[in-house]
Amino acid sequence: MNTPVLQIQNLRKTFADFTAVDTLNFQVEEGSFFSILGPSGCGKTTLLRMIAGFLEPSSGTLLIRGKDMTTTPPNRRPVNLVFQNLALFPMMNVHENIAFGLRRQGLAGREIGQKVEAMLERVHLSGFGKKNISQLSGGQKQRVAIARSLVLEPSLLLLDEPLGALDLKLREQMKIELKKLQEEVGTTFMYITHDQSEALVMSDQVAVMNKGTFEQIDTPRNLYSNPATSFVAGFVGETNILPVQVASRRPLQVATSFGLQLHATAGIDLNDSDSLALYIRPESIILEPSDSMKHINRFLLTVQNILFDGSNTKLLATIAESDHEFTVALPQNQQFAHIAKGDHIQAGVHPESCRCFVR
């Protein structure tokens, strides 16, 4: 197997008495789209800036293509960064912005021209070379920023929430474009975001980061269906959370404070005394399950509200005998169109979809 593009070993960064990045170990494979997903302030930018060379790690090593680059300055690393605020050069036009890095490599003028043109075409900006930065739209600036780094053919392209400043519609569109672009050029992308949908849509691998450490590194699908920690389960995708206690083991059964008993699964051994949280995804709820379904948990819901959002319509309900709110995703077909506010409705969920974590 090839050496990974990036290997991080025991990387730490502390500011005074605050640990921003805490002893990380991971690697990124050649050609993959690797995302780091985490809430604001969890240390994503700090990690990225260490990889780019703007911050020196407090300890640990950093290898790029197998070479130790822990102390190499940014201009000597085969790594480029697309900044959170883009940082385009306002006094240069589009062409000059993209050519900037190539000029630094001392390429001939003709070669530079060809490369810039090819890159502009790739990001759908042919003919924009002479434009000033201030004349571009938000999405176009975005693409120039990415083109400016990509044209250098870096071993690793770092992107720090590049879509953060765009409006929702454009963000959706750029997500797909970015993914396509990455597949076309084959460059390894390391993408930072606090938006789980961006991470899930685009990535081959996602690392979920919390308080300076990685909670889980996995494929988007596994993260979603097999979260390793309660943080991942809560952070990735929407979920219903119920506080529960162990009622019995083998098979595991848990009980809510209002007396509902459910079969559940847990990744680790649990103690009787643990107070637990039960995670149930809205789309794993089966409304009006047929009687033939064995081994599923059944309970009664009272419909409080219907949140219509096209393909993403949801039901807001309370579990019978309690006022505990519960979200249920409605299937696409019009099967449950008849449900109205105040209805009582049977619901079921497989024990495998009820995941317990220590609170």
Place this chain on the structure above:
Amino acid sequence: MKNHIRLSLYIFLTPVLLWLLLLIVIPHIELLIMSLKGTDDLGDPVWTLANYRHFFTEQIYWYTFVRTAVYAMLTTVLTFVVTFPVAFYITKVVSVRLSGFLTIVLLMPFWVSELVRVYGWMILLRESGVINHLLISSGLMNTPIEMLYNDISMMMGLVYTSMLFMAVPLISSLEGMDDSIIEAAHDLGASPPTIFCKIIIPYAAPGITSGSIVVFMLALGNYLTPTLMGGKNSLWFTEQIYNEFIASFNWNQGAAFGFLLLALSSIIIWAGLKLTRQELGRALS
């Protein structure tokens, strides 16, 4: 209602226009007329270009102008070289709080008049001055040396007097610069010297241009500093104009020199802008 607004606009504009007319346009027209007058051999007043011709035919006049212009340019360059690191340090290196404080410290000397500042320098530099005293009492020197009255001390005085006018536009243009631009350039492979030449200087160019124009004009039009600190060798073009008016009573010649100064300095600035591909409008906005 519309008339009302128009009226108030006129009312507000009137003082400005009057001011322009009374204090700038009219005196200049009078000076222009004066510069075109002279006396013929019989002593009668006539219209003539002789005052302008004199400038080019008499070596001492254009020599003084060239000298003044060269030194004013040198002042501009030196002021930039001295001020830029300070402005950069204030805006990009230190914390916001300290930068405000440092800016005030930088501006402090300019709360006193130029005359007082120049005399301050003279007290420091003169043969029986503070610096000589310190050097001798510390045993580094045996006899005092005269540090005043030469081109170096004059340049120093000019640069010192001009610093403020370079610092303010530089600080304001550097303040607007996002630090991440510098990092981006570094990330794209630029070494620190390259970043300075290709990113910081072009970014601050409008500020540099406007600062340079102001400093150049001020140095060219300065009178106090060259005469007081330059001493015996410092014939400055403004001093020549002053002498024509005051000592020689030749107001016609003095007025012509005044207009030549205006025209030639405008040409120099225009050429400077062309050479550095800057636009006046952008620099002054």
Place this chain on the structure above:
Amino acid sequence: MKKLLFAATLAFFAMVTAAHSSETLKLLTWKGYAPQQLVEKFEQETGIKVELTYSNNEEMIAKLRATRGAGFDLAQPSQDRISSVQAQYKLYQPLDYSKINSEQLITSMLEAVKKNTKVEGASYAVPFCYGTSGLIVNTKLAPEAKDYTALLDKAYTGRISYRLKRPTLIALAFAGGDDPFAKYDDPKAYKELMDGVGAKMIEAKPYVKNYWSNGDALLEMVRSGEVTVAMGWDNGGWKLHAENSDIDFIAPKSGALGWIDTFAIPAKAKNVEAAYKWINFILKPENAAVFTNAEKYATASKGAAAHLDAEVRDNINRSFTEADIDNIKWYPPVSAKIEQIEGKILDTVKAAQ
């Protein structure tokens, strides 16, 4: 609203007239020529406020020329700078000598000034004070400096200071054995003579420390020993002598340059009466003596000598022998063109490296 405006206007005018109701005398003069003590006394005696503007000959002329003789009630030009300027620009008005208390004036001096300031039959000035330009020397450090030639002497390199103004040219011309005053009316000969002087000054330029322009600054340089030979006014030398007996004013061998500063009334003076009052006031012997004791300049006031300090009387005796006094070169009226010739030469000297 209208009433309010009316009232405000009235109040404004009342204030303006109130401010103007007390009389003022606007005096364009030299520093030191109107001692504070005398100004206060005058204001008390007459109720007229005195407003002072300090200047020198050249600026005085330029100021009055710019306003065509307005803005001041009384000016104090040197007597030699009046007639040609008056002929060309009409800056002053003829004096009414009947209003001058001529009994308190030295008659010969009054007559000389009248003669020297005569233009088209009228005279324009009354003498006030007189003095000489010569050498201010630190006699211990420069014992050999007896004539203006010391200003060009390599022996005093870095210790020489003089004004880059016409008196220096004239002094050096005298020192070279010429009589520039005799050539005043022959511009060509005068230019030739002064070109020669200019060339000598350029040759000796390396020895000069600086060209002084401010009298106080010069005295400070002589006091500190930075300058040992300077061309300056006698009273400056005497002031320093009082502090340090090594320093003194020396009447140069080729003759001290004598000047007389006067009173002249600008053409458009507003308060002519006050101007005459001031002239008569300050030339009273006891008042003139106050001025002389402070500034060391002798005045045209006849009886002032009786009120002088002994030290002031000593000054003249120490610096001037009888022969020196006879040898004083009194400035004759400057004739046209002379100043332009001099200006050019002085510029050339300043520009020379």
